[in-house]
Amino acid sequence: MNLTLKIWRQRNNADKGGFKEYKVTEVSKDMSFLEMLDVLNESLTEKGEDPVHFDHDCREGICGMCSLYINGKPHGPLQTTTCQLHMRSFNDGETITIEPWRAKAFPVMKDLVVDRSAFDRIIQAGGYISVNTGGVPDANEIPIPKTVADKAMDAAQCIGCGACVAACKNASAMLFTSAKISQLALLPQGQVERKTRAEKMVAQMDAEGFGACTNTGACEAECPKGISITNIARMNREYFTAVVSSENL
Template identity: 90%
Template structure:
């Protein structure tokens, strides 16, 4: 395959940045999208040009490190991570536009690399059960209905990639934040702290500069792990019941 790549290049956070165009040839349809970029980078390096920087690590769709806005879609045309996207999803001669995540809370570091530490800070605000190591009950002393455990699992599969934020016109982090709040609100272990958790995590989310929910569902439509919008509804319920009830309820 022969392709034309229009790629966002930005030297560092303070650089203005802009698009550069690169032709690539000899791309096999079996290559993953990132392997196609590897080919480009080898060529650029051989020519003495700075390779295109992008985030990636596990390349099996689970670490959440890869990102990329491809032809206007987070992680490209399929509902998967960029590392699991293969070149057979594109056609010979196509022009592909590649950009970093665009969100105020995810500042560009270089080229296609952005800083997603805001997500870590949201989890630090309350995305845990406050138990220390040791001194916990036997695992089977807490029976949990299978349906509840399965629903908590579905919420817990979020990989923290940020596609939800990138997909949202308001760059809202509601889907990410709600997935963790939801997982822990569903499980008996997490119920003890559910009120303070919802309040603190949402406060942190707002302070990071993420926008409000648009209610369009673009986040769930683009989520590579299929995290459901139901989680946002559950988060809203958690939040309202936290603010309108007393601390002892």
């Protein structure tokens, strides 16, 4: 396959940046999307041009490091991570537009690399159960109904890639935040800090400058792990209950 790539290039955070076009030839259908970019980068380096910078690590769809807004969709045309996208999803002669995640809370660092540390700070605000190592009860002391554990797992599968933010017209991080709030609100171990957690994580999410939720459902439709917006509803419930009843003034 021969393709034209329209890629966002930006030297650093301060740079204005812009699109640049590249031709890639002899692309195999069996290549992954990122391998296609590897090939481009090899040829750019050989020519003495700065290779395109993009985030990636595990390349098996679980670390959440890869991003890319491909042809108008986060992680490209399939509901999967970019690293799991293969070139057979594209046609010969096609022009592919590649952009970084766009959000005030995700500043572009270089080319397609963005800073997602806002997500870490949301977790730091309360996405945990405060137990120290040691001194915990036996793992089987508290039975958890399978349906509840499964639901918690559904939410816990979030890989923190930020596709939800990219998909959302408001650059909202509600799917990400709600997935963690849900997971811990569902489990008995999470009850003690349940209210405080919801309050603090929502406050941090807002402080980071993510948008509000319009319930368009785009995040759920694009989430590579299929996290459901029922989690957002649960977060809302948790938050409203918390603000009216918690001890935090």
